[in-house]
Amino acid sequence: MKMNLILNTDSYKLSHFLQYPRNTQYIFSYIESRGGLFDDVLFFGLQKALMDLNEHFPTLDDLEEARAIAAAHGEPFNEAGWKALIALGYFPLAIKAVPEGSILPTRTILLGIVNTLPEFFWLPGHLEPLLLRGIWYPTTVSTLSYHIKQTIGRFMQATCDTQDGLPFKLHDFGARGASSEESAGIGGMAHLVNFMGTDTLSALRYARRYYAADMAGYSIPASEHSTITAWGRANEAGAYRHLLRQFPTGLVACVSDSYDIYNAVDSIWGDELRMDISERDGTVVIRPDSGDPVKVIPVLLKRLGKRFGYRLNSKGYKVLNNKVRIIQGDGVNLDSIERILRKLMAKRWSTDNIAFGMGGALLQGVDRDTQRFAMKASAVCVDGEWRAVYKDPITDSGKKSKRGVLDLINGHTVQVSIEQFLNQPSDLRLVYKDGEILIRDDFDSIRARAAASYPL
Structure with missing residues (x-):
């Protein structure tokens, strides 16, 4: 109209x-x-x-x-x-x-x-x-995004050797939670003033149309529950293996809590597919999508560290083998990011190990x-x-x-x-x-x- x-x-x-x-x-x-x-x-x-x-x-x-x-x-x-x-x-x-x-x-x-x-x-x-x-x-969206960047940056300063990865630490997952395509485009564009990661395609069009940005943000191949559950519970490992074969290099993210996130990390990623990941030219980003992230993420990092190994950085914090990382995209907001990173810091895990995806709380949780x-x-x-x-x-x-x-x-x-x-x-x-x-x-x-x- x-x-x-x-x-x-x-x-x-x-x-x-x-x-x-x-x-x-x-x-x-x-x-x-x-x-x-x-x-x-x-x-x-x-x-x-x-x-x-x-x-x-x-x-x-x-x-x-x-x-x-x-x-x-x-x-x-x-x-x-x-x-x-x-x-x-x-x-x-x-x-x-x-x-x-x-x-x-x-x-x-x-x-x-x-x-x-x-x-x-x-x-x-x-x-x-x-x-x-x-x-x-x-x-307001750009201000919220900016303050989250400050929060993550403080933890990176304390627990990481560099802050080089900061622009990709908060990914916009908010398109489906926005009130309209216009809201998604405007709010998603505002988020990209501070960060470089987004799954909101409308934001890219708006930044190009109104601010001459050839490409304002980036994403990676990633699964959703339907692309995993379509294989059936008995063939969960087959779904993951197929993902690795479809994307043999670079970053790829996989939601892994369709059934049992701990079994997925221990028995599938960490055992059955461990060599596939170790020999792959790139990083598999595992996405838990349920539960209390303050409790779940430290457990997953410990289990991933046991199966893939980790190193201590110059500040004495643990950094997973570069073949694996975690992205938390459920229940993410300014407060929960702070609580998650504080918990990881207490457990001596570097902020290098995790990125965040933020949806409705980023684009729709403001007025x-x-x-x-x-x-x-x-x-x-x-x-x-x-x-x-x-x-x-x-x-x-x-x-x-x-x-x-x-x-x-x-x-x-x-x-x-x-x-x-x-x-x-x-x-x-x-x-x-x-x-x-x-x-x-x-x-x-x-x-x-x-x-x-x-x-x-």
Whole structure:
């Protein structure tokens, strides 16, 4: 269904053009994270939102559809305003924002927006759902992914000789758990700002389409339960042997708990197929898919170590023979990763031995309140006079909004004049002006910007 940008908003927005003070000319708004699960955010997703904005510039057909729906829906309709915008042929807006990939403390202004022609004072507010949704979701996913990267990185720093494998330690398994193909594409793309592993093909298409990424992520051949159970329980070893023959080199992952994970490790992988694995040119990644991973994984590592051997690295932690590894893809989230790695560290197993696959908790386990995102008007110009506006609910001080025309200078949110906002250099870049996207980042530059803030 074609997007009708006039209707890509909240119902009550249709009435707002009638509610502002008479002779309102300009409205300045900003976006921020007001706090939440994390004390900082990794900003991502604006470029896609701006490209979508331009690609869905409204038409007269859109106007007719919107007018009919508004009338039946019980809302007034700004027909004259939309006709004037369509005749103008572009969105009269100025948007400044921090560079994508930047990591900033919460309550820092991330974006400022103002209309550039006075008759379209109502436009920034009308676009709030599109812009806020285009930012809060990918930014929250990329922030979650970033903090998981920090967690894994700390354990690698403590238990591994190098952190070379870190970009592949968290694999996106979330496509089937996302609310839509679009969510999978956007969220999966946001995860890839921090990591290189994904099974969400939509994320690759989105990163290519919106950020010029030729190939943003990678995967390996892997089994699922149906490709194992189709052989029957009595021929479980035959299923595994077939997998090895189909993929004789490189990495291959095999779910191994369709029946008895311990028997699979001890009797099949570790005995019947041990020589096949040892002589194979590559690594078999065994995937347990049930049970409490904090309890199961140390047992599996001990059994794999007994059958395939291990070495001690320079920090005194055990590293399995390179022919075998484990990936945990069930029950994985920020908390469980920490608990699993802490347990392995206590058992003197290096983080080198394990990678993680994260599904619904990565792409679907967040909402706007995870980081308390909001877009608020903070200044209006009425009859040529700018004045600061704000909200300050007595019942919730956390919702107090900022006031004035705002900019970000040396990491600090400050009040400025509208002329300064539009013209002075600052931490915010002028990314959009009167229908033109002025700055386009490629995916590699965003990744590099985020990596530069990585603390380890």
